[in-house]
Amino acid sequence: MTALLGWMFEKGSAPILEQSMNFTEARHRLILSNVANADTPHYRRLDLDKKGFNRALESAIERRREHHPGRFSMTLDLRVPTDDRGHYLPGRWLPTADHEGPLRHDNNNVSLEREMAVLAQNAGSYRRAAGLLRKQYGQIRAAIAERA
Amino acid sequence: MSESLPIQPIQPPSGSEGIGKKSASKPDGPSFGDVLKNSILEVNQLQKDADFAIEQLQTGKTEKVSEVLTAVEKADLAFRALMQIRNKLVDAYEEVNRLRV
Amino acid sequence: MLGSLEISASGLEARRLWMNTIAENIANAETTRDANGQPNPYTRREPLFSTMKVGNAVGVQVLEVQKDPSPPREVYRPGHPDAGPNGVVKLPNIRVVQEMVDMMMATRSYEANVTAMQATKEMGSAAMRILA
Numbered sequence: 001m002t003a004l005l006g007w008m009f010e011k012g013s014a015p016i017l018e019q020s021m022n023f024t025e026a027r028h029r030l031i032l033s034n035v036a037n038a039d040t041p042h043y044r045r046l047d048l049d050k051k052g053f054n055r056a057l058e059s060a061i062e063r064r065r066e067h068h069p070g071r072f073s074m075t076l077d078l079r080v081p082t083d084d085r086g087h088y089l090p091g092r093w094l095p096t097a098d099h100e101g102p103l104r105h106d107n108n109n110v111s112l113e114r115e116m117a118v119l120a121q122n123a124g125s126y127r128r129a130a131g132l133l134r135k136q137y138g139q140i141r142a143a144i145a146e147r148a
Numbered sequence: 149m150s151e152s153l154p155i156q157p158i159q160p161p162s163g164s165e166g167i168g169k170k171s172a173s174k175p176d177g178p179s180f181g182d183v184l185k186n187s188i189l190e191v192n193q194l195q196k197d198a199d200f201a202i203e204q205l206q207t208g209k210t211e212k213v214s215e216v217l218t219a220v221e222k223a224d225l226a227f228r229a230l231m232q233i234r235n236k237l238v239d240a241y242e243e244v245n246r247l248r249v
Numbered sequence: 250m251l252g253s254l255e256i257s258a259s260g261l262e263a264r265r266l267w268m269n270t271i272a273e274n275i276a277n278a279e280t281t282r283d284a285n286g287q288p289n290p291y292t293r294r295e296p297l298f299s300t301m302k303v304g305n306a307v308g309v310q311v312l313e314v315q316k317d318p319s320p321p322r323e324v325y326r327p328g329h330p331d332a333g334p335n336g337v338v339k340l341p342n343i344r345v346v347q348e349m350v351d352m353m354m355a356t357r358s359y360e361a362n363v364t365a366m367q368a369t370k371e372m373g374s375a376a377m378r379i380l381a
Binding site for chain 3: 021025028029031032033035036037038039040041043079080081082083084085086087088112115116119120123126127130131133134137
């Protein structure tokens, strides 16, 4: 069934929006960790490589444009594994611990103001992508229904 | 032997040469079929524009969120309007089919 | 998405413990005797935070509530029941002003974790609405 009707979900922006949501969701988790550990000695803030993601997304879109029928594929390995002592291990998108920002006396570089700003911007992206995806599916539903 | 009355063929009233011929020849303005076809093409283009706008937004190439959302809404509304036209056409077709001739 | 509520929950719990510790410090800023009534000034406590594995993510925990090793404050108060022969009392190594500042920081961190948790919930709702 999917082979027959799968094309419906391959074209258009649905796969792009889904991948964006995957990325922002993973990034959100890191921000939560940063906020939870804002007072932990020796903790350095973590984040995902947004520019890297944008580039990879662009490439995947380009690849789909070049092939007919266009298939959208993007290997998005967003697993950020942790060890038992509660440290994130380097993953595909995760740069090594973010060394920006002033270090406090406890060797921690988390700035709550910055985390709040990144949190809001990232959550906004996620909700916007979800809204757009909902609209896409709504259109497909309208086309299928006997009476729109 | 009676005289046969001259029977003249019925002539159409003068000045009516144009009536009825219009449907057989090319109309002056666009036909309903052309209008419909153009609408479909337009809806398709709006959809492509919206898809492109979303691509630009999600890859971080543009920050103009309101423009993207407007493009998406336009495409969506145009699509739904076209769906309504489709529904009405289907209704009309079914109604004509039901006429007992 | 909603599994990540646990990360913020660990952040909230750690701050709550921190705030309790500060409150105890403030309450005992003048305590010169221990539970047995012996002259033994209260020692300031502070939490030791560390990262903690929370599901597949990283949260925070209080590893230990440690005693502040700095020495008691020696204050000249000859009238005090626990004053020594030279009129000096050993008071807890607590400065209330510092504790108030710490309380403000703990509160701020607590609230930041609340905001973060709120964002998680909103994102979860947005995802659910796709099904509508």
